[in-house]
Amino acid sequence: MIERLPTLKDVIRSVTMNIEQLSLTALLGVIIIYIYGVIAYLFISDLYFDEGVHQGLINKAGDSICMSLLHCFLSTFNYGLRTGGGIGEFLPAETMAGYNALAFTIRFFFDLSFFLIVIIILLNVIFGIIIDTFA
Numbered sequence: 001m002i003e004r005l006p007t008l009k010d011v012i013r014s015v016t017m018n019i020e021q022l023s024l025t026a027l028l029g030v031i032i033i034y035i036y037g038v039i040a041y042l043f044i045s046d047l048y049f050d051e052g053v054h055q056g057l058i059n060k061a062g063d064s065i066c067m068s069l070l071h072c073f074l075s076t077f078n079y080g081l082r083t084g085g086g087i088g089e090f091l092p093a094e095t096m097a098g099y100n101a102l103a104f105t106i107r108f109f110f111d112l113s114f115f116l117i118v119i120i121i122l123l124n125v126i127f128g129i130i131i132d133t134f135a
Contacts, residue, residue: 014133021129029122033080036087036114037073041066043106047091048075086115 026049040048066072080087080093086092088111 010134013128022126025122025126025129029126030077031075032118032122034073036110036118037076037079037114038069039106039110040076040087041069041072044091044103044110045072047107048072049063049092053114055057080114080118084119086119089110 008123029039032110045066065075076087079090083089091111
């Protein structure tokens with residue numbers, strides 16, 4: 001089937017031809033997201049709650065998804081990459097009204113830097129490696 005579709009062959013070749021570069025870039029991404037998981041665990045772990053919060057229902061009765069460093073890293077990795085706006089799109093914005101200025105500043109730079117570094121720069125580097133192979 002792959003032999004009959006030249007476009008599919010080109011797509012598979014573009015991913016497998018630069019597998020080393022893609023793997024190293026993905027490893028860098030995992031390390032960067034781990035750093036964000038550590039920051040989240042230390043400073044804003046109280047904002048990581050289950051799907052009730054994600055749907056806009058702010059109730060602290062939900063289960064925390066940042067109970068340990070590993071749990072925080074996996075939640076940041078999972079929700080940070082799956083949502084279009086990064087981890088800031090998953091975390092509730094309504095709870096920021098009751099925070100002090102330091103917590104608001106940490107959350108602001110956390111969300112913004114995650115979006116810029118991971119979603120925009122890192123993912124575009126990966127896409128650029130794949131697209132460059134087509135040329």
